[in-house]
């Protein structure tokens with residue numbers, strides 16, 4: 001299905017009797033459940049942060065369809081270069097919420113051993129989910145480089161670089177787009193235009209008529225989609241992936257959406273988002289829209305959404321309890337995972353740190369009790 005500017009499948013063709021989304025019921029339900037799981041994770045992280053058990057979280061409420069729709073159009077062996085808001089992509093491809101909670105608590109089972117910020121996930125299994133970069137836009141050229149390498153190797157994989165509207169003002173965005181256009185790299189640029197970059201509204205971010213149009217200068221086709229319509233996002237990303245795998249190069253997709261919460265748990269959006277804007281987008285809630293579609297076609301029973309959400313909450317709650325019960329990283333992790341063979345001067349610094357911690361009674365090497 002070809003997506004034209006801001007066309008919506010859910011509000012358009014999907015309304016017709018006998019509409020065939022070309023996706024199995026099982027797959028539709030997996031997308032729906034993943035969106036609910038993202039929301040449950042969000043809700044529980046907010047409570048954990050407000051009750052002082054984690055330091056920080058980044059809400060996703062309102063943009064679940066963009067992430068899950070995009071992930072559902074890609075394969076497990078593709079490469080994801082996500083933004084900090086994209087954990088729905090990992091969940092879609094089977095990353096366990098418990099593994100995510102280990103990151104939220106920065107414990108010894110966190111893939112980054114507590115060295116990253118919360119919500120800055122990285123996974124190598126079951127998908128290539130590259131560690132999230134806090135400096136905006138820096139992952140865009142990385143995705144282009146990875147995509148170009150895959151092309152040189154003759155692989156038919158694609159890379160997805162996902163970022164917000166504010167990130168289009170970074171050098172990484174422009175250099176990445178430029179190289180991708182020249183090299184015809186198999187990369188998909190997904191700009192999640194959620195209206196604000198923290199408190200800066202889109203009209204102060206750019207004088208362009210859209211973000212999608214920015215591709216034109218680099219010879220990269222651009223398209224805007226309804227980011228709160230899972231089917232539209234999925235169709236646009238599927239089309240871009242098909243082009244990329246066929247050697248036709250990159251695509252820039254602008255998904256128009258809205259975050260129905262703060263930028264992070266340190267932010268108060270009521271200071272800069274008018275109430276009327278919140279109300280307008282609440283009516284376009286991506287989960288509700290997809291739910292209505294599934295109920296209308298008989299794929300979901302009216303009683304099921306509540307049960308599914310309760311089940312997701314229970315799953316995330318269990319994940320959070322497991323992560324809280326896991327020991328913090330061991331002291332020596334400060335010195336590990338950088339060198340294949342630890343150089344002598346680092347080794348002796350480590351030794352001095354272990355001795356000092358032991359003398360202060362804070363921790364001994366390996367006991368995981370060092371207050372990181």
Ligand SMILES: Cc1ncc(C[n+]2csc(CCOP(=O)(O)OP(=O)(O)O)c2C)c(N)n1
Nearest residue numbers: 085134135136164165166167194196197198
């Ligand atoms: C290079 C750089 N500049 C500024 C920041 C501070 N910062 C963190 S998030 C953010 C807003 C980003 O907005 P956007 O790219 O639209 O993504 P969103 O948070 O809306 O998903 C800013 C300015 C940063 N992390 N990196």
